[in-house]
Amino acid sequence: MQLHWHRRDLRGADNRALAAAARAVAAADGTAANVDGGVISLFVFDESVLAHAGAPRVDYLLDALAELREWYRERGGELLIRHGDPREVVPEVAQAIEADRVVWNRDYSGLTRQRDSAVRQALNEVDIPRDSFHDAICHEPGSITTNQGDPYSVFTYFGRKWQGREKDDPYPDPDTDLLVDSDTAGVEAGSLPTLDELGFEKPEADLLTAGSEAAQKRLEAFCEDGIYRYEEDRDYPTQESTSRLSADLKYGTIGIREVYWTTENAREDASEAEIESIEEFQSQLAWREFYTHVLWFHPNVVSENYKEYDNEIEWETNEEHLQAWKDGKTGYPIVDAGMRQLRAEGFMHNRVRMIVAAFLTKDLLIDWREGYDWFREKLVDHDTANDNGGWQWAASTGTDAQPYFRIFNPMTQGERYDADAEYIKEYVDELEDTDPQIIHDWHEASLTQRRNAAPEYPDPIVDHSERREEAIAMFEAARGD
Numbered sequence: 001m002q003l004h005w006h007r008r009d010l011r012g013a014d015n016r017a018l019a020a021a022a023r024a025v026a027a028a029d030g031t032a033a034n035v036d037g038g039v040i041s042l043f044v045f046d047e048s049v050l051a052h053a054g055a056p057r058v059d060y061l062l063d064a065l066a067e068l069r070e071w072y073r074e075r076g077g078e079l080l081i082r083h084g085d086p087r088e089v090v091p092e093v094a095q096a097i098e099a100d101r102v103v104w105n106r107d108y109s110g111l112t113r114q115r116d117s118a119v120r121q122a123l124n125e126v127d128i129p130r131d132s133f134h135d136a137i138c139h140e141p142g143s144i145t146t147n148q149g150d151p152y153s154v155f156t157y158f159g160r161k162w163q164g165r166e167k168d169d170p171y172p173d174p175d176t177d178l179l180v181d182s183d184t185a186g187v188e189a190g191s192l193p194t195l196d197e198l199g200f201e202k203p204e205a206d207l208l209t210a211g212s213e214a215a216q217k218r219l220e221a222f223c224e225d226g227i228y229r230y231e232e233d234r235d236y237p238t239q240e241s242t243s244r245l246s247a248d249l250k251y252g253t254i255g256i257r258e259v260y261w262t263t264e265n266a267r268e269d270a271s272e273a274e275i276e277s278i279e280e281f282q283s284q285l286a287w288r289e290f291y292t293h294v295l296w297f298h299p300n301v302v303s304e305n306y307k308e309y310d311n312e313i314e315w316e317t318n319e320e321h322l323q324a325w326k327d328g329k330t331g332y333p334i335v336d337a338g339m340r341q342l343r344a345e346g347f348m349h350n351r352v353r354m355i356v357a358a359f360l361t362k363d364l365l366i367d368w369r370e371g372y373d374w375f376r377e378k379l380v381d382h383d384t385a386n387d388n389g390g391w392q393w394a395a396s397t398g399t400d401a402q403p404y405f406r407i408f409n410p411m412t413q414g415e416r417y418d419a420d421a422e423y424i425k426e427y428v429d430e431l432e433d434t435d436p437q438i439i440h441d442w443h444e445a446s447l448t449q450r451r452n453a454a455p456e457y458p459d460p461i462v463d464h465s466e467r468r469e470e471a472i473a474m475f476e477a478a479r480g481d
């Protein structure tokens, strides 16, 4: 029997390790009726992972697991649920079902690599063979490098090579005859815990539906509409032209090959401009892979700057400013709208993520790690590689090719990408009846104008022009200029 250990691949379709397990059983002519054959799956709630999780993500995870378990059961199989340290639990379950092999899909952060290596060792000690597979991204870390074999430190060339590489087709669903239930395997199925049992409160955010079925629907809807206007509209938060697949990709409720090939198929009958739009979307998938490669080659980026400066960056410590940012009460409308969207939905539009991250690091001069921690707690799609990549990019400590003195202006960003202040008004109630121009000029307005226009909305907590100068000075000091 083969044991498939699910981690960030919470789906049955287009799942490389699961398909490989089923293929191995089929090749050995196993059937579910024959305990020597068959595939059974396992998910382990790992305390060390839960310790870094936020309620929105755990909520999504539980729903996705419930759906996955149902998927197996409808096909005569089972998803075993266990709680504990995978180094102990995986070999225990493997021994209990007398597994011929344990398989899983690889994960790429430093911590997960250490865990997987410990699980491999633990399985060796009980003489159970194991195999891991590359699945989460199209091109595995190390497979796209410079001609000298070094990892890319900026995206452009990486992106071009990524686009030019052939992509695998989706992997086949396992044959349902090969799936084994817990009775046949002779073990308890284990029950799915509740949020409360895992020590989390119901998140304040109203999340999108989790799971593979919902992910499929999102992909289909996107490929009927948003993808064709993606290039033009993706920066405008009210346009709803992005896929909203980020949490699905993070938890693997949809396979990356399926996403890629569905978008490729959207080329049929597309105009030239629409094809460019499709490629722009695919290029975001490449960004995701780029950051995964960065994390794989530089696991310490989770806590250290990617870019080296001669001196320490002298970030400011200011609890009041940090709290105002988290609460969406900075007096910069586009920033506040984004931060309130984060709390309300566990999500924030990409352009706005860039604006709020730039504001924290370049206007409040607060360390990107504070922002990363808050996003990790609140985002349903928090992904170590992407979140870290996004934060370090915004803070000028990462892979951004732009110099540190290119500083976003939150007022002009708001005016450009949310001209009618529709997005701002959706999340910032105090500005609901305020004229968009006053909203975009909030920073320059007099106290009386502000009190008349929106008495409840806060004054700006810092002066952007002054802080811009201070940010540049902070980076120059770090550079030793």
Ligand SMILES: Cc1cc2nc3c(=O)[nH]c(=O)nc-3n(C[C@H](O)[C@H](O)[C@H](O)COP(=O)(O)OP(=O)(O)OC[C@H]3O[C@@H](n4cnc5c(N)ncnc54)[C@H](O)[C@@H]3O)c2cc1C
Pocket: 234, 242, 243, 244, 245, 246, 247, 249, 250, 284, 285, 287, 288, 289, 291, 348, 349, 350, 351, 353, 354, 357, 375, 379, 381, 382, 383, 384, 386, 387, 388, 389, 390, 391, 394
């Ligand atoms: C400060 C900051 C933090 C971020 N944190 C995360 C995070 O924790 N998890 C996350 O998935 N993305 C993160 N991003 C990237 C991006 O904002 C989200 O992926 C995107 O907003 C998700 O919406 P979507 O699925 O509709 O994206 P789409 O525009 O439809 O893009 C499709 C997919 O491509 C990937 N993608 C898109 N943009 C990027 C990008 N800039 N970098 C890496 N991958 C990208 C995502 O998997 C996304 O789902 C962050 C960006 C910034 C600036």
